[in-house]
Amino acid sequence: MARPMGPVRLKKTSPATLAVGAALCIFILYFLIGSSSPDFSASRKATAAAHHLSPPTSPFRRSTGGGKPKPPPVARYNLNNVTITPDPLENRENILLLTPMARFYPEYWDNLLRLSYPHELITLGFILPKTKEGNTATTELQKRITKTQKYGPEKDRFKSIIILREDFEPPLSSQDESERHKMHNQKIRRAAMAKSRNSLLFSTLGPSTSWVFWLDADVVETPPSIIQDLARHDKPVVAPNCFQRYWNAEKKEMDERPYDFNNWQDSPNAQELAKQMGPDDILLEGYAEMATFRSLMAYMHRDDGHRHEEVPLDGVGGAALLVKADVHRDGAMFPAFPFYHLIETEGFAKMAKRLGWQPVGLPNYKVYHYNE
Amino acid sequence: MLPFTSSGSKVTPRHHVSGYSNGYPRGSTFDISPHRFQPRGTASAYRSRRTQSFVRLAAVAAVLFLLILLSWSGSSALSIFSLGLLAHDQGFQLETTRYYDLSNVQGTARGWEREERILLCVPLRDAEAHLPMFFSHLRNFTYPHHLIDVAFLVSDSKDRTLEVLVEKMEEIQASEDDKMPFGEISIIEKDFGQVVNQDVESRHGFAAQAGRRKLMARARNWLLSAALRPYHSWVYWRDVDVETAPFTILEDLMRHNKDVIVPNVWRPLPEWLGGEQPYDLNSWQESETALALADTLDEDAVIVEGYAEYATWRPHLAYLRDPYGDPDMEMELDGVGGVSILAKAKVFRYGVHFPAFSFEKHAETEGFGKMARRMEFSVVGLPHYTIWHTYEPSVDDIKHMEQMEREKLAQEQAEKEKAEKAMKLKESFGDATGQWEKDKSDMQHIALEEKKETAAEAGAKNKAAAGEAEGEAEDKTGDKVIAGKDGEKDRKT
Known part of the structure; x- marks a missing residue:
């Protein structure tokens, strides 16, 4: 269209455009600031380490961009002052929650977020295998972590999170339920599991942890107050009972059944069996070929029983386990070799006992395993 | 689009337009002309006033919003002005997530070229007198200092070990020389309620050994578990009372690329005692006699080497020394001494530690060697590569020397x-x-x-x-x- 012989109009900015622009600017600013720095309260900032070379159980201030980096400061830690008491909440004790993970279950993460213990006192540690499956799980885990740590409300955010990748080849490619539980695969699988647990534990424990809470990646339901509840017992090693919910076809309703059989009290039969074994053989629980007649905590559960009833244990499972950090610091670890014919978590219980720490179990305090 | 065309009229009121009719603005002139066509562009005074007030309102709202945002998030105004881009330059940003791939920290023969980090662990107890000597060793290490993280455990000390340690370490970290400061420095205090006396005689007396070794083992485990990080490739244990050692010891031991490796440890003696003597008798190879002996002992017994009570007939690293032998010669070991141990960090990560209980009838460093072997790690010693422990005279020696005096x-x-x-x-x-x-x-x-x-x-x-x-x-x-x-x-x- 031919422009009429009119004036060349220098367009005046409309006030409406200005307003829209200002609003946009604010939104851009908001997202720039909001997304790049998840802000933390002063108390959290105060506990942060000044350098990235620091215990991973605390967050750190990201190193300054420009200039020469300063050498790390001389850090002093007085382990005499790290308390481990029946009331960790009152004493603001640090929890290290450790999970060896092969698959990521969103329910697991949701359950973590529901924990009522202050999240600013909980450090999460994960170790994942370097397989295709492990990569997938890592990606999913990182997604959820970002969502919680960057965009979530501050009360949901954990103190710090450590993700480790294993440095050894996983012994089995398949994580299928049936394949995993085959007896001859058990020793190799559990030795690898033990290495995984130890790698996770000894590279994250640090100088300020009071309690180590082991929670398997497939435990998807625990009481929100589980940390306080287990700590209340003031025992070196406390194991709740691990059950599984399932669809009972006979009763036509949801039901639950015992799942973890590694929590047990020793029997003369098992000791007799052990005596006849070679030095590299291991005793396993839950296999018909090897009748140990141990008393399993899984079957000690009573619906009308007291929730905080304790029983002494000689072997523990790793599904959920609250351990005083001192027990691990003294050297109690998960043997990746037959230790008194026991391996991994069961060997751990034995080693703790050798160091003078008696594990206990809570038959009526239940956590639930994922149903595959 | 121009206002004239939008008016819908093709007739251009050339002489009546108040605005830009002649190509330049005449904003200041005022033209009273009742029959004039009013183009849409010049909005009514009422409307323009309304928009202006709207803009003001929006601006006020924006400022308020920002202020609320500021106070709510507790963020510093600086980060707003820098648009958050400079946030980490200002040190405001917390990083809560750490990711480490452990296959990157396996430990190789040439760690100093691959920037592999070493954790140097030093257990201390009433060691003030030895600190100056130790720090001279520390300063002289040829392994790149920024790759060495140093961790001390000070337990049950009655002298000024802690104060001197902090002072000396801070001095090193503040050094002008770029190559002097070390990596992470952790000084850990933990008292175990030491019951055993620390003087030479009670320390080395046979009866005290089992309890003493178990206590030492606990101390070592506490130190390691508090200081080991996912970025360590190596762990080096070093006693504070080593008098003479090559500055290149880290590289020298690392070159062998073994999971656990120890040098030979001797000590100098006064002339009247023969000039020198094997010191560390905890590095040995297992013998049939010792295995048979172990079977006869009860579960909690601890075999300690170098005492007549347990004649084990084991080949000791210390006794195999030839001053003119090849320093690179290796010898397989089952038990190791703790004066100077270089181990790959993965040995400790996989769970090998210093048993504070009787593990296969051994405790502490000897038990460590045994456990490492149990997990199929290589454990070797270098019989002709020697470092020298300080000479502390025994009570007998002191008596003798007093007599001589x-x-x-x-x-x-x-x-x-x-x-x-x-x-x-x-x-x-x-x-x-x-x-x-x-x-x-x-x-x-x-x-x-x-x-x-x-x-x-x-x-x-x-x-x-x-x-x-x-x-x-x-x-x-x-x-x-x-x-x-x-x-x-x-x-x-």
Whole structure:
């Protein structure tokens, strides 16, 4: 269209455009600031380490961009002052929650977020295998972590999170339920599991942890107050009972059944069996070929029983386990070799006992395993 | 789109337009013209006022919003002005998530080229006296300092170990020399309620060994578990009382690329004890005798090496030393000593530690060696690569040395007394000689006079000569006694 012989109009900015622009600017600013720095309260900032070379159980201030980096400061830690008491909440004790993970279950993460213990006192540690499956799980885990740590409300955010990748080849490619539980695969699988647990534990424990809470990646339901509840017992090693919910076809309703059989009290039969074994053989629980007649905590559960009833244990499972950090610091670890014919978590219980720490179990305090 | 065209009229009111009709704005002129066409672009005064107030409102709202945002998030105004881009430059940003791939920290033969980090672990107890020596070693390490993280455990110390440690370490970290400061420094305090006395005798007495070793093991485990990080490739254990060691020891041991490796540890001795001696007897190879012995002991017993109570007949690394042997020669070991251990961090990550209980009848570093072997790690020692522990005299040595000191003092005392006596003797004899001389000259004088008097009195003259000879003889005997005493002293020293 031919422009009429009119004036060349220098367009005046409309006030409406200005307003829209200002609003946009604010939104851009908001997202720039909001997304790049998840802000933390002063108390959290105060506990942060000044350098990235620091215990991973605390967050750190990201190193300054420009200039020469300063050498790390001389850090002093007085382990005499790290308390481990029946009331960790009152004493603001640090929890290290450790999970060896092969698959990521969103329910697991949701359950973590529901924990009522202050999240600013909980450090999460994960170790994942370097397989295709492990990569997938890592990606999913990182997604959820970002969502919680960057965009979530501050009360949901954990103190710090450590993700480790294993440095050894996983012994089995398949994580299928049936394949995993085959007896001859058990020793190799559990030795690898033990290495995984130890790698996770000894590279994250640090100088300020009071309690180590082991929670398997497939435990998807625990009481929100589980940390306080287990700590209340003031025992070196406390194991709740691990059950599984399932669809009972006979009763036509949801039901639950015992799942973890590694929590047990020793029997003369098992000791007799052990005596006849070679030095590299291991005793396993839950296999018909090897009748140990141990008393399993899984079957000690009573619906009308007291929730905080304790029983002494000689072997523990790793599904959920609250351990005083001192027990691990003294050297109690998960043997990746037959230790008194026991391996991994069961060997751990034995080693703790050798160091003078008696594990206990809570038959009526239940956590639930994922149903595959 | 221009306002004229939007008006829908093709008739351009060339002479009536108040605005830009002639190509430039005439905003200040005012034209009263009731029949004038009003283009849409010049909005009514009412409307323009309304929009302006809207803009103001929006601006106020924006500022308020920002302020609320500020106070709500607790963020500093600075980060707003820098648009959050400079946030981490200001050190405001917290990083809560860490990701580590452990396959990147396996440890290789040439760690210093691959920037592999070492954790240097030093357990300390009442070690103030040894610290200056230790820090001179620390400063002299040739392995890149920024790749070494140092962790100390100070337990049950009654001297100023902690204060001196902090002071010296801060001095190093603040060093002007770029190559001097180390990586992460952790100084950990933990008291285990030490019941065992720390003096040499009670420390090395047989009865105290099992309990002492278990306690040491706990201390080592506490130190390691508090200081090991996912970025460590190596862990080096070093005792504070090493007197002489090559500055290149980290590289020298690392070059062998073994899971666990120890050098030979000797100590210098005073001349009267032979000059040198094997020190660390905890590095050994297992023997049939020892295995048989282990079977006879109860579950909690701990075999300790180097005591007559347990004759194990094991080949010891220490005794195989040849001062002129190849320092790179390796020897497989089952038990190791803790004076200087270089191990790959994965050994500890996989769970090998210093058993604070009887593990296969061993505890602490010997149990560590055993456990590492149990997990199929390589454990070797270098028989001809030697470092030197300080010499702390044992109670017997001290007694012996005190005895020697006393003898020496007694000797000196005796010598002094003798010398004084001799001096006195000499002085008195010297006086006597003078007297004799005087007497002699007097007598000679008298004799001469007498001679003059009578030449026949030869008998008296003879008597005087005999007396002189007797005096000289006595003088000589005194000299001989002193010389004899000197000789005796020489023999004794």
